[in-house]
Amino acid sequence: MITGTLLRTREISPRMLRLTFAVPGCEPTKRPDDWLMIFFGEPGDHSDRRNYTVRAVRPEAEELDIDFALHEGGLAATWARAARPGETLVWTPADGGYELPGDAQWQLIVGDLTALPAIGRILEAVRPGVESTVVVEVEDPADRQPLPGDVRWVRGRLNDVVRTFPEPDGPGYIWMAGETRTVRDARRYLRHERGVDKARWSLTGYWLARSEEWLERYKPHADELNALWERGEAEGRDEEAIMDEYEAALERAGL
Ligand SMILES: Cc1cc2nc3c(=O)[nH]c(=O)nc-3n(C[C@H](O)[C@H](O)[C@H](O)COP(=O)(O)OP(=O)(O)OC[C@H]3O[C@@H](n4cnc5c(N)ncnc54)[C@H](O)[C@@H]3O)c2cc1C
Numbered sequence: 001m002i003t004g005t006l007l008r009t010r011e012i013s014p015r016m017l018r019l020t021f022a023v024p025g026c027e028p029t030k031r032p033d034d035w036l037m038i039f040f041g042e043p044g045d046h047s048d049r050r051n052y053t054v055r056a057v058r059p060e061a062e063e064l065d066i067d068f069a070l071h072e073g074g075l076a077a078t079w080a081r082a083a084r085p086g087e088t089l090v091w092t093p094a095d096g097g098y099e100l101p102g103d104a105q106w107q108l109i110v111g112d113l114t115a116l117p118a119i120g121r122i123l124e125a126v127r128p129g130v131e132s133t134v135v136v137e138v139e140d141p142a143d144r145q146p147l148p149g150d151v152r153w154v155r156g157r158l159n160d161v162v163r164t165f166p167e168p169d170g171p172g173y174i175w176m177a178g179e180t181r182t183v184r185d186a187r188r189y190l191r192h193e194r195g196v197d198k199a200r201w202s203l204t205g206y207w208l209a210r211s212e213e214w215l216e217r218y219k220p221h222a223d224e225l226n227a228l229w230e231r232g233e234a235e236g237r238d239e240e241a242i243m244d245e246y247e248a249a250l251e252r253a254g255l
Contacts, residue, residue, distance in 0.1 A: 033096030180205030
């Protein structure tokens with residue numbers, strides 16, 4: 001476990017707060033969407049765990065930034081709003097999924113407010129010569145941020161952006177993060193309707209709308225769904241194949 005001590009807070013936009021932590025011995029991340037499992041309750045208790053991207057890390061200064069999207073309620077968002085210098089958070093680092101293939105000539109980057117930290121890092125680090133199309137959904141134009149390159153700011157369904165994207169010629173890559181059901185639909189499109197090679201996309205559900213309701217409906221199916229992952233992993237099956245089975249089970253359960 002790593003402990004970060006809050007140094008300062010900065011408002012990036014009305015719904016985005018940057019918290020800078022002192023983290024002795026912090027190391028650079030490997031991928032631009034690497035993230036932290038932050039334990040807001042007991043360290044290791046996953047019911048109070050929330051996931052946040054490393055927006056920036058400065059090993060020389062032993063500092064790390066996390067950008068918190070502020071929304072109604074929420075353990076993490078409420079903590080971030082009230083946090084004062086000197087308070088601490090505990091986390092474990094985890095690997096992101098962004099992996100631009102060596103031959104990619106273009107990339108489509110799609111996400112909402114929660115994905116902006118990763119998108120910022122992706123754009124800051126992308127190798128020259130790759131043409132980036134970036135589409136970000138924010139409810140309020142005041143939450144737009146200056147980012148390297150051209151960004152299309154939209155309101156509405158991001159899965160439709162993936163579904164209707166006019167792909168440029170040549171090999172490319174698609175990265176998307178945002179509300180989980182929206183991402184699930186985009187995954188269905190790329191993997192099942194289009195059969196796009198897994199090396200060509202990375203899609204991650206970052207949060208779930210009305211998660212309390214969803215969790216109540218999930219509970220009766222939790223054992224079955226956990227067993228499905230455990231069995232798949234024990235059999236050494238491909239993660240995407242397990243995900244197919246998991247998502248089919250969610251659909252059957254109306255989740
Ligand atoms: C790999 C990964 C990286 C992430 N990186 C970031 C990041 O850098 N910055 C960031 O802000 N978020 C990020 N997220 C999303 C963040 O983990 C979720 O939004 C999380 O649910 C917030 O926790 P909470 O305790 O504030 O709200 P919760 O207690 O989880 O939810 C409380 C209520 O708020 C709703 N809710 C949760 N998140 C949102 C939201 N964003 N907008 C509107 N309603 C919401 C829920 O449906 C629920 O009704 C990331 C997620 C993942 C998986």
